[in-house]
Amino acid sequence: MESIRTIPSAAITDCVARLCIRACTVLPGQVVTLLEAAGRTEPYPPAQNTLRLIRQNAVVAATKNVPICQDTGMAVVFAEVGQDVHIAGGTLEDAVNAGVARGYAEGWLRKSVIRDPLRRQNTGDNTPAVLHVRLTAGDHLKLTVSPKGFGSENMSRLAMLTPADGLEGVKAFVLETVRLAGANPCPPIMLGVGIGGTFEQVALLAKEALVELREGPHPDPYYAALEEELLSSINRLGIGPQGFGGRTTALSVRIKTAPTHIAGLPVAVNMGCHVTRHATETL
Amino acid sequence: MALSLQSPFTQQVLDSLRAGDQVLLSGVVYTARDAAHARFCTALAAGEPLPVDLRGQTIFYAGPTPTPPGKASGAIGPTTSTRMDPYTPPLLAYGVKALIGKGQRSEEVKAALMQNGAAYFVAVGGCAASLAACVQSVEVLAYPDLGTESVKKLVIRDLPLTVAIDTRGEDFYREGQKRYLESVR
């Protein structure tokens, strides 16, 4: 029999609190690299200037330990829980929410969560988190906090396309989503695209594609080529950084797929801004 | 070269601005986002005074992070203006003269800006760590129950902005994108 490893819930709370603060103040290295590359390829001087301001802001945030953006988001938390882990002293959900409350208080982060979508009373501590749990092999617990701002989240879209819509339908939907979003999601944007699965699954695929910030090209050459093609089509639209014109409308397009039904072709675009943040730790 | 300007604006200065102008704004602006706008418009519809006299003033669509001890302001930056579109024509008719946010506006807002001689400015979204350095003080004036969405008076210095829609209704989103596309044709 495998031995069971015990992780105290307080350790989870401590970890989530740290990750909230780190994610909101330190832009992931990959996003910084993409911004630097965009600065080199952007031909339009006003757009170059905006890209420079954006890069400077990330440096100011990290060195002065202040939030990169005032919208420190809703805390989306991914927990990969090894099935040989026992969480002692409380539930995972309570531990995560306590971590979010503490991180947003201690980090002087903005509290942007309301209890009820229609009656709209701020909860005052940025809880509850949006928690996605996956059971994995082993005895580790991996936590990722991805604070999501709603300027970009609001510009996300989902469509239940049909098999006849096919590849062309997916491409048209992605481009239309970017065009409709225009300047609103703080371009340069990052796109997470989910294709396949069911209605609820495709939205999560899109979110994961955005949060995981996969290193390197898509492992499947078919989708690697599609990501490249979408990115270059988007960067011909002319929206540009801040929406005032330029090549750099998007920094990256990441696709995640899942098997789907013979009758369906769900597609979802989760819109990310240039402050697409996350922080990860494994306990 | 950016123009150094003061808020509140005089009508003469507002009228002289052109879409695409770069501005460094100093003076006083008031924050208000979705929830405060809803309350403003309820008050205006009922013929009641607003909690802060905003006639002739500048509204900044912003909800800053809390001010840490020893600092003048938390991180601050513009939120998406489109969400304020439904509330904006009545506020411009009431007398608000300048708006600061990010993103495009509706045709109704453009028409109301022209009609009331008001202008729409934008700040770079997602640069809140840098913009915080332009805020000298933050004071909650109304609706403290709204938390970050309360109405705050900000004293600012050299806040970098672009004129997105001028008092003639010229729109720099349209113009800027057109200029870029022409430059690469």
Ligand code: SF4
């Ligand atoms: S869309 Fe992103 S960069 Fe823009 S205000 Fe929201 S969180 Fe900040």
